[in-house]
Amino acid sequence: MGGKLPRWRSIISQLADQLNALGERLVSALAEAHDAAALESVRVRFLGRSGEVTALRRGIGSLPPAERPEAGKVVNEAVTVWERLLAATDAALQRRALDAQLDVAIDVTFPAPPARAGSLHPLRRAMEDACAYFERRGFAVVLGDEMETEYYNFDALNIPPDHPAREGLDSFYLASGLLLRTHTSPMQIRTMQAHPPPIAIVVPGKSYRRDSMDARHSPMFNQIEGLMVAPGINMGHLKGMLTGMCREVFGPNQAVRFRPSFFPFTEPSAEVDTTCPGCGGSGSLAGGGCKTCGGAGWIEIGGSGMVHPEVLRESGYDPELVSGWAFGVGIERIAMVRHDMDDIRVLFENDPRVLEQLA
Ligand SMILES: [Zn+2]
DSSP: OTTOOOHHHHHHHHHHHHHHHHHHHHHHHHHHOOSHHHHHHHHHHHHSTTSHHHHHHHHHTTSOGGGHHHHHHHHHHHHHHHHHHHHHHHHHHHHHHHHHHHHHHOOTTSOOOOOOOOOOOHHHHHHHHHHHHHHTTTOEEOOOOSEEOHHHHTGGGTOOTTSGGGSTTTSOBOTTSOEEOSSSTHHHHHHHHHSOSOEEEEEEEEEEOOOOOSSSOOSEEEEEEEEEEETTOOHHHHHHHHHHHHHHHTOTTOOEEEEEEEETTEEEEEEEEEEOTTTTTSSEETTEEOTTTTTSSEEEEEEEEEEOHHHHHHTTOOTTTOEEEEEEEEHHHHHHHHTTOSOTTHHHHOOHHHHHHHO
16 A cells, blocks of 8 residues: 555645645735725635635646545635634624724713703793692692683673773684683682682683783783682781792792782782892892882782672672682793793793703
8 A cells, every 4th residue: 555645635635735825825814904995805815706716716627527526625615714714804803993983982981961850841830839839728729721701701700891801802712702711710700600618729820812922921821810718808818828929939038019900800909019039129239220120129920809799799609708819920920030031932932041041
């Protein structure tokens, strides 16, 4: 037997030498490939259609037919190994690129930006604070429809058909014959007609009047209405409650004063003023006059009075047995004074940059 190998073995070992040499060159080319483009050019050079492996395969065609299958198998095995090598190099390059990006992008010791917490809208806060004062004193919070009949919005509140407030210019009438309520007062009637005295309610909600939008007016505004009816109720009770509410929403030193006024549904009637929180009631600030109150020391927040006997009668109550007070205070007014704002539109624009400052 000594030393005489079959001829195909020597061909295969020759081929193996070629493959080993090719493999070594491939490995050193891969070691030089530092990015995806370089890697691709290595792949094309060795394994591409016109690459070195293709040239090698072509040589197999010139081998004796009996040896071709074995030669093809050896080449395929080598190619499989090299393809894995290329894939591994590709993965390593991608990992390195990602690591480089992460090194730049993430510094885990960098302080995080402060979390942005939401907050209640200034109008909502003003309304909730005003309601909370009365709720703690046993008042029920009552909500009503924003669409009302003329009866509840006007007639039952002693506002006769010839009253200026009923002219089309002041109210939004709907096609159905209803109108958008011009105040929250219809809920006085609806509550009294549904419940016998005593009554103690507040009604927060939207009201509508045909005003053009400007710094002081809005066709939609929010009110909180109060109503208390029981035997022996008088204006002193009203003043005490309004003073308490003003202290809740503006601060502990608030005072309240009444100015005589007229409303069809109260008698007597009074405008409600409270101490200007901007200047503490003095009307002046270190730098001159107080802008919030125009130097008066007082700001008007709403209207009030003793419930008119006609309104009590219309609701089924006997004015000889019970009496009551009612008030309506503007929520926008509270929010504007609280935040020293001179334009009501800011409250409706909902610019997050402004709301963040008011939070
Ligand atoms: Zn003032």
